[in-house]
Amino acid sequence: MTDRICLYLTLPAYLAQWYAFECRQIEHREEDTISHAIYKPLEPVVIPRGSQESLILHNFLQKPPHNAIAEDDEPNIAIVIPQYRDKDPNTFNYLGRHGRQKLADTIRNRFCIELWENLHTFRNALSRQDNAIYAFMESNGIECSETNWNALAKIYQRQRSVYYMQKSRKKNSEKSNRNQ
Numbered sequence: 001m002t003d004r005i006c007l008y009l010t011l012p013a014y015l016a017q018w019y020a021f022e023c024r025q026i027e028h029r030e031e032d033t034i035s036h037a038i039y040k041p042l043e044p045v046v047i048p049r050g051s052q053e054s055l056i057l058h059n060f061l062q063k064p065p066h067n068a069i070a071e072d073d074e075p076n077i078a079i080v081i082p083q084y085r086d087k088d089p090n091t092f093n094y095l096g097r098h099g100r101q102k103l104a105d106t107i108r109n110r111f112c113i114e115l116w117e118n119l120h121t122f123r124n125a126l127s128r129q130d131n132a133i134y135a136f137m138e139s140n141g142i143e144c145s146e147t148n149w150n151a152l153a154k155i156y157q158r159q160r161s162v163y164y165m166q167k168s169r170k171k172n173s174e175k176s177n178r179n180q
Contacts, residue, residue: 004044005089007057008075011104014137014148016077018114019107020045021141038143041076049082052106058084060099061092068094114140115152116159129153 011019020039026048028034039045047053061081081089095103118136119129133152137144142152 004080005093006044006078006080007093007095007100008042009077009079009100009104010073010075011077011107012151013076014142014151015108015111016041017142017148018111018140020077022110023047024141036141039077039141042078044078044080046080047082052110053079053103054082056099056103056106057081057095058087060095060102061087061089062094062096063091064094112155112159115156119156120160120163129156 009016017039020043021036023045024039025034027046047057057079061084081093083089084092115136119132130149130153133149133156134144136142137148137152142148
């Protein structure tokens, strides 16, 4: 196997673990069993072909500038740069600060959507939130630690607050429209 060229990012631990797990699930979907081991930082992660992350890399990867320095001080995820027809990873292996931020934001947004879709169900509304979050972590390759639980609980709490605020505004708007 040839050496794979990687792009190194710094993400919150839970996010790096989740993203690596997601990519591993897709990469090994044809196999009978899939490892549920927690991601070890800097193990190469192969991103799904055709994914939003792959498109970001394809659009924004460039040749490294002469004065290129490492963008992240303490990276915790290594993303394998895909081989594109028009961009060889041996040459196009630099992603600038804004491209890195766009990539991280895309991963974070996908995570938030999945967290919301998994936790905000009728079934989970009837159960204890701590158990639902731990179950989500367990089934998505995230280490079941207090730090990770607190981060996920805070994200979910913010999402839920926004959801109920929008719902309340819509209800008040409909009520005022009927009164006019």
